[in-house]
Amino acid sequence: MQRRDFFKKGTKAAIAAGVIPLVASSCASTQDVVYDRKLDKWYHLGTGKTGMPSRKKTIGYDVAVIGGGAAGICAAVAAARNGSKTVLVQDRPVLGGNASSEMRVHLNGVNQLNNGEAERETGIIEEMLLHNRFENEQESFPIFDHVLYDFVVREPNLTLMLNTQAVEAVMKDDIIKSALCWQATTEILYTINAHIFIDCSGDGLLAATSGAEYRTGREGKAEFNETYAPDEPDGWQMGATLLMSSKDMGRPIKYSPPSYVIKYTHEGASPKRKFAGYHEGIWWIEVGSEGDIIADFEVNRHKLMGYLHGVWDYIKNSGKFPEAENLALDWVGSLPGRRESRRFIGDYIVSEKDMTEYKQFEDTIAFGGWSLDEHNPGGIENISEPPSYFHHHFDEVYQFPFRALYSKNVSNLMFAGRNVSQTHIALSSSRIMATCALMGQAVGTAATICNKKNILPREVAQKHINELQEQIMRDDVFIPKRPANDPNDLARKANLIFGSTTLSGDAKNLTNGISRDIDGAINHWQSDGLSAELQLEWELPTVLSSVEIKCDTNVKRNIMMRKDSRNDDLYGNAIPPEMLKSLSLEGRVNGVWQNIGDIKENRTRLIKFKFDSMNVTAIRVKMTETYGAEHVKLFEIRCYA
Template identity: 40%
Template sequence: MIRIDAERGSRSLKIETCNTDFAIIGGGMSGVCAAITAARQGLKVTLVQDRPVLGGNASSEVRLWILGATSHMGNNNRWSREGGLIDELLVENTYRNPEGNPVILDMILLNKVKQEPNITLLLNTAVYEVIKSKGDEIDGIKAFCSQNSTEYVIKAPLFCDASGDGIVGFLSGAAFRMGAEPAGEFNEPMAPDASYGELLGHSLYFYTKDTGKPVRFTAPEFAMDVQKEIPRYRNFNAKEHGCKLWWVEHGGRMDTVHDTEQIKWELWKVIYGVWDYIKNSGKFPEAENYTLEWVGMVPGKRESRRFEGDYILSQSDLIEQKIHEDGVAYGGWSIDLHPADGVFSDRSPCNQWHSKGIFQIPYRSLYSRNIKNLFLAGRIISVSHVAFGGTRVMATCAYVAQATAVAAALCLKYKKMPAELYSENYIPVLQKELLKTGQYIPDVNFEDKDDLVRDAHIQSSSNLAFRGFSRDNYLLKRLSIAAGQMLPVQPGRFPSFTALLKADAATKVNVELRISSKYGGFTPDTIVAVKQVELQPGEQEVNIDFDVVIDKQQYVFVCFLINEKVQLAYSHERVTGILSVFNGVNKAVSNNGKQVAPEGSGVESFEFWCPQRRPEGQNIALQFREVVHAFTADQLSNGADRPTLQPNAWVAELADRAPVIEVSWEEFRSIDRIDLVFDTDTDHPMESVLMTHPETVMPFCVRNYHIEDEQGRVVYQKKDNYHTRNEILFESPVETKKLKVILEHPSDDVPASLFSLRCYSFKSH
């Protein structure tokens, strides 16, 4: 029993002091990815989250899908899913949670964080004060946990604000912006005027459930009459719920920090009014058995403060895909701005304009320009309001957070402040360390002198000499939308090929060879050659020879234009780094097949050629007279771990039933670690909630493999792999002159492939 007598003075809270290497404030996807990445860099990390779960807008409290450069597969950003830790989490979620249950995602995030012994996690803990002894540097923060009535004093040499509203940046005095810049400040034609509004609002979601029996609903008195108040009320239906109703948005005319509770109340009025409309208007008899299963308690917030770094990313950086010497991450979402009046506006609910490809994000945008030891992560990074429209989505936010974590490790190692990594030319070191973690940076290749494979002889039991796809059990699909086959080619004459088509009647079909006007891009906006093929009724093989020379290695597109009278043959075979694309429509990202940019907008007009989601998206069954591409083993050490100008992958022949990669040295090597990078299909966006996925493991990913030394002893064996990166650490070094990696094909239609193989000795570090 505890009994405390009355006391005259006031009592104090319990106080705990945490001394840490890196304090991260905010436990959304940005904070989670920064914390795990930093912990794996060897830093002692304290992660402070003011909610009971991790994930922020992705969590079960809000339930928004995680997206980034892949953009629902509705743009021309091929193989653009973010790498590193966010890739690891999305691959894990797809494996464990293909149904998109947000509660399971909560579990996965908590599990990943708790697996890291270097992370101290403080949930339900809100920062309320910053401690400073100097005007330009943070000494510590104070935070309060509502669940254990404890005050935490957290001291660290480095801080990362990933809190969304930028609570630490704000309290510390960091320079920030809120709202839209005038068009002239950064020469941004897309800068909105006052009628459109300067801020994006909040959204609140709800889930429904079919109970199998009639359910009635009595609306609360505060429910809104959406038929009177919402101009687009006819867009509501009984089938859509969750973040498919992202456009139920409000608050862009208000203070999106301090008015959040008021905004939430207005959104509750809308939600219960929507459900009243669906259940009681008589217009949705299909909803008779539906009940309202869940309504959000925390609004998903899009925009509030943006903090100033040494570089402010703007519209031209995104549209022109500018290269920065300090590029550490990338984005690829559209410039996605919304009218400030949100759901109460009669305008289109969003204004999405895509660039032709992904854009770099520089390191200088990831730290405060005036608070020396403060990193910025998530949606608060140094961007204009217009550029914010493309950087604000969660996978992009998490990606830049990973860069801050590795930068923090280098700051501590070299005793530097964040800005000094740039000013004192540590960027190449930062980029290298990021690439080691699986972070892909456009136009930056991985060169690691410590990789023992660089000095080895590499050979394989077979290399796929690609001449086209099998027509065994081929599929015929009508050319109701234009279809293209992406193919990696080397400089030289483009080989002739055959296609299998079936015509309903005598007709002609136009076939085009296209490339991207931007070297290395995936927007097929340049027509190199055109052939018109005459077809007779019935099924026939046609020969096509464009008679052109390709001057440099790149992807080309063989495009079959629309003809409703014609069916085209497709193959069941799939190969790493080769895709079919279609000039279709994807309304989810304002893709109507072609982007027609308004005059003077600073945005380009172009066609979208995008893959289809599996189980669709088969490759066109083209067959070539010569080898189009050789997937040789030397690709394993070229420094690229995903398709870029080329597939950058070794691929085995399917007929080679137990393909082997052999790495050998003239002298013995002491190997402590082996890194392998497999193909988990970085074109798949892997939306985290609501949407389901056709498989739990990507079809290109090698599931089973083992590694032998020169004596044939098995030094490592892996079963049921589904991850992109396999880092193999040996308790005792493997002393050998030779390693063999023996793999199994993922399936009868997909040959084994590998992006990279790296070996390390701790003695060489």
């Protein structure tokens, strides 16, 4: 393989990444000093040995996922669970991206449609959020970091590399052969070889160095006939925000701003710049860019720190917020949460009208529904205008196609998150983390199809999209207006399905391929009280080795962690009471019922029983307890040999 010489060509990218300690970029031997360490004078007193061990390592995987936010976690877990040896590369010491303790943004999704209800995302992202509800009742963001860490490292087919930045793609023609990655804490330069690369890093440095086509800024109205786009294209990108939180000390607390404060007066500010909930941070402390928003990051970070303290000084010392007298800053972010930078070009570019006109795609793999939400390009530096120009709310969820999740010109590159193939206006909705997580699960699953069939992502889109859709639906991702129809699901071939009691719905709904109540239709079976039983019958003996059930977790109500611990009809701050807790499975063999398995403390919506193959004429699910609801509700049952 003809490798590009990263150490001659890639220094500019490395400096921009801010992670490789180049000693003197004008020195011709710099790279040897940093990586080969020929001049290193280490003398180890314990062994008496001299000389530095190699700080270069080469490792190989089926799938390499870059970026450990919600999208990257879901991509990596999906790839690993579906059979690919996977590595997740994250440049921070914690997982979660904008939702981590470093930034503390709510992990939003389709929080609320025009009907007043959520349409929550399921699959891996819901499993993560439920795991947090079990392990982090105190709703601590630093503990959330560790919950996510646990969620990832427990996967046996997945390797996690923290504090590691992918800085350069090594190419052969239009294929990424390797990713060069610098791990700051160990001073190791890793060469990661993989068949499929997935860039979920937001800024997409690896994808950019591969030569993948991308754009930044705002499209003009004419290019995609977008109502909300500016008349002419420009370079503006939505800004990054720095958050903070405060606590009531029970006594008056003085505040003096630091030396770098940027004074804030609120004079001439738009009346839409409100201070509601300011004790938990103000999202419009935001700075955008019309140029290179990545190169501007450190300048903008310093500005944002100054603006944040300026706004807090105004709250504490202007006399206009007497209720803030006892408040003290408890946490202040130092790493701004970014909303937008590079958007890579795929075989399809999602635009505004795809969302507002609810376009249906044959290759749909995800959905969204956060409002179209165009922020003021100048952010806090343009306070006379509203912080957000408009919110176009949706009546129903919109579809997102797979063709927007792989590169148009780099054959083995996919992406998920805010860097996918879409316009600026489309990004204003789909950038929300739970929506990005659905994209991540789709590309992680697609990567495994690529590995199993030795193909590339475009061929998945052209020839195997049905297989991809069926697998992610089996793994509990909902695809709007696309019922599941897995030919291997033996529950669909049962001659009879019935419940012991029925309060609402019909047991037959559990094999209709639609795993939630939506669009005004009922797709569930609900028992009348507990205990309850569900039974499937086959005329002829049928070999089974797994049964999969989707129970109720109330997807009309949000379960992400919020700083205000909101608990009402729209948000829940505990384990969903509707979720099934205790159940057992029995099979009828030669006319005799046999116990197959028992689950006493279920923690997921998708419940799986796996067992040695057995020849049954019926199965029976016995449900004895939920996490608080009087009745049990199911949305799907599947059976496999």
